[in-house]
Amino acid sequence: MVRIKEIPAPAVRRLSLYLRHVELLSGRGERTVSSRQLGEALGLTGAQVRKDLSHLGSLGHPGIGYRVDELIVRVRRILGTDTSRNVLLVGAGNLGRALVSHRGFAKKGFHVVAVFDDDERVVGSTLDGAAHLVVRPMIELADTVRKKNIRMAILAVPGESAQSVAEQLWEVGVGGILNFAPVTLRHVDCAIAAVDLAVHLEQLSFRLGNSRVG
Amino acid sequence: MVRIKEIPAPAVRRLSLYLRHVELLSGRGERTVSSRQLGEALGLTGAQVRKDLSHLGSLGHPGIGYRVDELIVRVRRILGTDTSRNVLLVGAGNLGRALVSHRGFAKKGFHVVAVFDDDERVVGSTLDGAAHLVVRPMIELADTVRKKNIRMAILAVPGESAQSVAEQLWEVGVGGILNFAPVTLRHVDCAIAAVDLAVHLEQLSFRLGNSRVG
DNA sequence: TTTTGTGAATTGCTTCACAGCA
DNA sequence: TGCTGTGAAGCAATTCACAAAA
The missing domain is CATH 1.10.10.10 (Winged helix-like DNA-binding domain superfamily/Winged helix DNA-binding domain)
Incomplete structure (x- = not known):
């Protein structure tokens, strides 16, 4: 071949x-x-x-x-962006909510079409600036992924729950995870992109400490 | 030597x-x-x-x-994180506001101590969950950087203004910029870390399109 | 001319494999 | 025995430099 x-x-x-x-x-x-x-x-x-x-x-x-x-x-x-794609978000905290309304995603054809969280204080609420989105409990994950043909997920949950949520995502057939939690995801056979915001500042800090910058 | x-x-x-x-x-x-x-x-x-x-x-x-x-x-x-550092944010939009309250930064010793924006509709307002921070106009940048001994900045402004803001940051002596705007910053002699959120989804998309994942 | 596409040279990173220490 | 530190080997990415195309 x-x-x-x-x-x-x-x-x-x-x-x-x-x-x-x-x-x-x-x-x-x-x-x-x-x-x-x-x-x-x-x-x-x-x-x-x-x-x-x-x-x-x-x-x-x-x-x-x-x-x-x-x-x-x-x-x-x-890159596979000649056609638009549905994406889901897990974690409706500050970061998650900001990501849902991030205009850069839509510009590239990525549409956040579902939001999940297991905190019962936020399940059922809608998101500012995206009133059509209601936060759903994790139990509905499999169903939504199938119905909306979702292959990619954004993971914006605390580090403690990230691994477990990643496994759930993998089990329901999500093939790619954009992970914002500060942990390395293991044992899920998905494509994973990791963005640890604090790590990026740390890298800058290193370069400041060792540089002729200025 | x-x-x-x-x-x-x-x-x-x-x-x-x-x-x-x-x-x-x-x-x-x-x-x-x-x-x-x-x-x-x-x-x-x-x-x-x-x-x-x-x-x-x-x-x-x-x-x-x-x-x-x-x-x-x-x-x-x-990495230079054995001591804590003051950081400033430019851009009090959705993403910027989420970053200010990001707990991961504080955990690593990075403290957002000032927020700037040039949109007069937000200048003067305080930030949810960080009521001690008032959004300042860019004109006060130089002064704040000096007074608070700031060496690192988080840039969360639209792509159109990012280059110009980066130049201002560099001119007032900021040595490191964490850039969330979807542009490559040029001609500023700072350490730069770039995080284009849409680019990360695009990379996942590529790997999904070409993979034996699943 | 200008500018591409690409083998060849080079540089840099990762992996191997093992001597040496606890 | 278990594990580190490290030269040497192997592999991957970048840069060079030039023939060919417009």
């Missing part, structure tokens, strides 16, 4: 950034962009950009650069 | 995760942990853990493992 060459993980991460910038250029009416310009905008070399984009197949035009509309279509298809 | 060996960036990222897990173990009353156990908890090999920790100097005890209290002290010192 012919296997499509794997795209290296660091390259996939950068694809999102290329897309983001090229969408910006498109909004400004730009028609083409060179690897050099794209790199410049993101703090990368042109060679890096070309190598990354070469994974999508031959797409650039020698002497011209890349056509922004072609690039957008191609990268979206690879 | 003798130069301290640089710690590779991927190793520094993992140090935060080691610390997080070892703090958990400490809370459970564990006294020691082996590289194997630590790796197991984070999905890494023991060799990886040992190599990473070897950058901190010889710290483990052959036949025993690592003592959790020693490890905590040592990693915190390297």
Whole structure:
């Protein structure tokens, strides 16, 4: 069987950034962009950009650069954002509520269509700025995932419950989890993206402590 | 001149995760942990853990493992979180407000001590759950940074204003920016950590589209 | 000219495997 | 025996540099 060459993980991460910038250029009416310009905008070399984009197949035009509309279509298809997706949220705390109304998700075609929490003080309440969403108890998870064809979840619960909720998500067939809880999720065979907000500040702190910045 | 060996960036990222897990173990009353156990908890090999920790100097005890209290002290010192730090927030929107009350920051010793926004509809208002914080106009930025000895900022403004705000932060002497805006910040000589929430969902989407997950 | 795509060279990270200590 | 620290090997990613296309 012919296997499509794997795209290296660091390259996939950068694809999102290329897309983001090229969408910006498109909004400004730009028609083409060179690897050099794209790199410049993101703090990368042109060679890096070309190598990354070469994974999508031959797409650039020698002497011209890349056509922004072609690039957008191609990268979206690879990332799977050429079509919109339903997403669910578990954890209706401060962070969870902010994420539901985050405009960046909708802009990329991710729609939060269900919210779950097991705290009976919030179950049944609606969310500010998203009044169509009522917080549901976890017991309804399986049902909703099936009915709304949900494959991705945002996990914004306390660290103590994160592992257990992740296992529930996996059991009902969710294939990808964006985890905001400060724990490493184990033994769930999903794609997992972890965002520990405090860890990011910690990383900045490290770089401040060891730098010639300033 | 003798130069301290640089710690590779991927190793520094993992140090935060080691610390997080070892703090958990400490809370459970564990006294020691082996590289194997630590790796197991984070999905890494023991060799990886040992190599990473070897950058901190010889710290483990052959036949025993690592003592959790020693490890905590040592990693915190390297990351610069052995002492607490004042942080400011720019952007009092939904996300910004959620971040101010994020308990994970305080747990790691990061205290949001000032909030700025240039929308006159929010300047002067206080934040739920943090009533001591009044939203200030950007004009007061320089003054506050100096008075409160602030070196790190959280940037939660719309993409359109992010670059300009970042430049202001840099000009008043902020050395590290945690950027939630969906743009790449350029021409500011600060340490920058970027968290584009939509990009993380996009990465999950990619992995779902190309996987044997499930 | 300008700019791509890509092998080759290089750099950097991870894994291996084992000597040495407790 | 159990476990660390670390050179050496292996693997992966980045950068170089240039032929080819417009």
